[in-house]
Amino acid sequence: MCARYAFFNGKVVADDLGVTPLPDLEPRYNIAPMQTAPVIVPSDGGWDMEMMRWGLIPSWAKDETIAQKLINARGEPLREKPSFRAAYKRRRCVIPANGFYEWSGKRGSKQPFFITLRGSDLMPLAGLWEEWETPEALLHTFTIITTEPNELISPIHTRMPVILAPEDVARWLDSDGVPVEEASQLLVPYPADEMQMTAVHPEVGRVVIDHPGLIEPIEKQTELF
DNA sequence: CCAGACGTTGTT
DNA sequence: GTCTGG
DNA sequence: CCAGACGTTGTT
DNA sequence: GTCTGG
Numbered sequence: 081m082c083a084r085y086a087f088f089n090g091k092v093v094a095d096d097l098g099v100t101p102l103p104d105l106e107p108r109y110n111i112a113p114m115q116t117a118p119v120i121v122p123s124d125g126g127w128d129m130e131m132m133r134w135g136l137i138p139s140w141a142k143d144e145t146i147a148q149k150l151i152n153a154r155g156e157p158l159r160e161k162p163s164f165r166a167a168y169k170r171r172r173c174v175i176p177a178n179g180f181y182e183w184s185g186k187r188g189s190k191q192p193f194f195i196t197l198r199g200s201d202l203m204p205l206a207g208l209w210e211e212w213e214t215p216e217a218l219l220h221t222f223t224i225i226t227t228e229p230n231e232l233i234s235p236i237h238t239r240m241p242v243i244l245a246p247e248d249v250a251r252w253l254d255s256d257g258v259p260v261e262e263a264s265q266l267l268v269p270y271p272a273d274e275m276q277m278t279a280v281h282p283e284v285g286r287v288v289i290d291h292p293g294l295i296e297p298i299e300k301q302t303e304l305f
Numbered sequence: 306c307c308a309g310a311c312g313t314t315g316t317t
Numbered sequence: 318g319t320c321t322g323g
Numbered sequence: 324c325c326a327g328a329c330g331t332t333g334t335t
Numbered sequence: 336g337t338c339t340g341g
Contacts, residue, residue: 081314083324112324114323134323138311140336148321149312151324162311162337183324186316190325226313239314285325287323 081152082205082224082241084284085111085180086194086295087118092202093176096246099127110290113151119209119222120174122253129176136223137212138163144212147221153208155227155242155267159260164223167208170255172263174244175205175224179295181284184236193236194280194295197243197270204249206242206267230272243270 088107093099099120111117111134119132135147150163158168179196180203197203209222226239233240244252248266251258278297283289 081324083314112323114321136312138336140311145321146311148323152313154313164312166336181324187325192324223312237314282325287325 081182081226081237081239082180083113083151085175085177085205085241087111087177088292088295089178089201090118090176092178092200093120093129096200096202097127097174097176097204097249099129099176102129102131107292108290109292109294110284110287112287113148115287117222118176119207119220120176120204120249120253121171121209122255127253130220132209132220132222134223135221136163136167136208136210137219137221138210139166139212141212144214144219150223152226152239152241153223154239155206155225155264158225158264158267164208167210167223168260168263171209171211172252172255173207173209173222174249174253175207175222177203177205179203180205180241181280182233182237182240183285190282190285192280192282192284193277194284195233195275195277198274198276200246202246204244204246206244206252225267227267227269230269230275232272232275232277233269240269242267243275245270 090101090105136150206225212219225242229240284294
């Protein structure tokens with residue numbers, strides 16, 4: 081799964097993707113579901129960054145309570161799912177991240193890990209977005225696609241987010257030129273030998289905590305394993 | 306036909 | 318135990 | 324994902 | 336909106 085991530089280095093989206101970061105972007109070390117975060121979408125032949133809320137709301141939803149259930153979407157059956165298939169065809173997006181968190185252990189003895197890429201600061205995550213009409217306004221929401229874990233993640237989790245290679249970002253975002261059959265080839269586990277994982281402080285579990293110390297390695301507390 | 310679901314993960 | 322909020 | 328709430332009435 | 340279950 082992927083239910084917490086960090087995006088603190090906005091400059092990498094300019095360097096690696098040519099997308100201008102939003103001017104008022106704050107560095108974030110603990111982005112949680114139901115919060116607003118930047119998302120990259122096609123715009124005027126190029127790509128743009130836009131703030132959206134994490135937790136997808138399909139256009140047909142009667143209220144927004146479904147959002148917290150749709151923070152992730154399994155990649156394999158995307159085409160058949162009523163909640164996702166419309167967005168899969170027309171509204172694919174990339175969630176810019178620098179790394180994501182996963183936890184191992186049971187409640188009360190959770191150990192969080194921060195996972196990053198070895199070769200790059202930018203970790204582009206594959207996602208979908210939707211537009212939901214409230215009585216007052218249009219609400220833009222997104223979800224992060226998951227796949228099977230690679231050998232790095234599988235010891236602690238059964239799923240991991242889909243990470244796109246920079247050269248695949250264009251194909252993922254091109255809904256007009258790249259049909260779902262082709263796009264689905266991108267929804268695979270990222271190579272484990274290009275990723276790394278470090279144990280971090282459990283205070284990342286608290287959504288109100290958001291500072292650079294959250295991604296700093298700590299000594300593994302072996303009694304937790 | 307109408308009513309109700311539409312989802313993921315982890316844990317048991 | 319289970320749901321909600323972030 | 325984790326953390327925190329989970330409730331009502333009356334009084335200030 | 337569309338599919339499934341009854």
